[in-house]
Amino acid sequence: MADFDRESILALDNIRLELPVASVGSRCLAGVIDGCAVAVLLVLWLLLCSVLAFWVSGAWGLAIGVAGVFLVEWGYFAGMEIATGGRTLGKMAARLRAVTAAGAEAGAGALLVRNLVRDVDYLAGVPLMAVDPLARRLGDRLAGTLVVHEGRAPAVILGRVPPGWGAREVAIVESFLLRAGQLRDAAGRDEMAGRLLARVERDAPELLAGLGRRGLEGPVGMLRQALAAEER
Amino acid sequence: MDYARFLRLRRPLWEDFGRRLASLRETREMRETGARHRRRPWRRREPAAPSYAEVEELAFAYRQVLHDHALAANRFPGTGAARQLAALALAGTRRLTRRSAPGRGLRYFVVHAFPGAFQRQLGLLGLAATVFGGSCLLGLVLAAVQPGLGNLLLGPRAVAGLAEGRLWTESLTTTVPPAVASSGIATNNLSVALAAWGGGVLAGVVPLYMLVLNGLLLGGVIGIAMRYSMAAELLGFVAAHGPLELTLIMVAAAAGLGLGRALVAAGDLPRAEAMRRAGHDSLLVLLGCLPWFVVLAAVEARISPDPSVPVAFKAALGLGLLLLFFGAALAPGRAGDEADAGSS
Secondary structure (H helix, E strand, C coil): CCCCCEEEEECCCCCEEEEEEHHHHHHHHHHHHHHHHHHHHHHHHHHHHHCCCCCCCHHHHHHHHHHHHHHHHHHHHHHHHEEEECCCCCHHHHCCCEEECCECCCHHHHHHHHCHHHHHHHHHHHHHHHHHCCCCHEEEEEEEEEEECCCCCCCCECCCCCCCCCCHHHHHHHHHHHCCCCCHHHHHHCCCCCCCHHHHHHHHHHHHHHHHHHHCCCCHHHHHHHHCCCCC | CHHHHHHHHHHHHHHHHHHHHHHHHHHHHHHHHHHHHHHHHCCCCCCCCCCCHHHHHHHHHHHHHHHHHHHHHHHHHHHHHHHHHHHHHHHHHHHHHHHCCCCCCCHHHHHHHHHHHHHHCHHHHHHHHHHHHHHHHHHHHHHHHHHHHHHHHHHHHHHHHHHHCCCCCCHHHHHHCCHHHHHHHHHHHHHHHHHHHHHHHHHHHHHHHHHHHHHHHHHHHHHHHHHHHHHHHHHHHHCCCCHHHHHHHHHHHHHHHHHHHHHHHCCCHHHHHHHHHHHHHHHHHHHHHHHHHHHHHHHHHHHHCCCCCCHHHHHHHHHHHHHHHHHHCCCCCCCCCCCCCCCC
16 A cells, blocks of 8 residues: 555555546635535525515515525535535536545435535635645545546547557657647647658558548648547 | 557457446436436435346456556556546446445434434533533623623623513514524524534534533523523523523534544544544434424424413423433434444
């Protein structure tokens, strides 16, 4: 265990998995979005109560209003997380999810615990998350939970690899092809693709055979076609 | 094995595993929105129950994906395949492993889980009661030796009312409709209980503070009422709701003290694990207390201020509620069921 990073967990057969732990920044962003959501819910609830006041007697309407405000304030986070398996609106927007420290789906008890101490975490949570390598606030420590990034980042996978290429070369080409569409400097991008094509031509010229006749869109398209790159 | 061969041989398996995981989610959502779910909408989402063969195939595929992930992370670090496998392995771990069994229902909670957790925390409840009682006594003494305390605690108008033979509680209940008062009292008491429990994570300081503060206030207020010979009226007002309300605040604070104890004296366990276990046990106690606050709020807003209800009836009701609560909390369930603790 001593060799492993704190963010690592051991899955089946003692295989190490890196949990993509969400840092204090993304969690604060989710918190701000959730704060806005709670504010909107409260406003909607008060509007609804003011409409209901036409049918319900004043005292009962006010009583229901007070109870609803309490439920929104205390129940939004726990209720949302229990209903959606560890996500609130803010977490959905920031693509985060609360899971157990073992990377599994957190149970209702754990989600309830981590949210009932939220009032204390408003005071101490952010500094605690900032100093903890797993960015845990008090509620997380109490419930044994973590907040992780979820969803897959897009990746390019090469279907053909020239002989002799190792993981480093493959990773460089995949990374370039993933980012090629976002590079603003078209000349620089084509030059980089041209150099990579030259390397492919040197190591496996058969991969480039016939590509010139297909009318591909520049060197990036040729490189993509030559190495059968697929975006996943 | 080179990268291209690795992909050629293993990629169909990863794609198949991804499809199976997605279909598991779809099946689960279909079942949740289906007839079974409509009949029991209060039930928490439960994993769908695939057939034995499906589970076996999925577990086998998960294991293969994990092994491929280990190989890719070691031989092809930083590549798209390694990233895809890491994401698949994490998704599989999240979907296919659970740390706890799903909840066992309301009846189990009422009959076994709550009494068990409550009885495991009786020592802390004794401590909370001692702190509260001591503070109450101190407040009583302070009110006796410091006549100016009345103005500080209740304000000059309430003290003037006492001098004229009127309790300040009359204005509270005559100016606010009972329904509103009931709702406000319930939410206020629930907030106090939740804060007392949650504040326990700060080494138990917040529940201790709440116990001392509430004890001092109660003792002080009774002492001031005694000074103006209004103690009987005040005790008559609180007779119906007071005993259980104060008990529940003490129980919530005791649950918070349990959290604090886990932080300060974790014993042989790591602090995080000790707090997690204490958190689960004390949460059960807190959840068992919350519904009583709603009942009490109705009593406090409707029966306590009603002058037409005899004080003897209020006292009997207060005692009855207290006995009912302790009857439920001390029921001979499975008090020693440690499985309830720490299964969050």
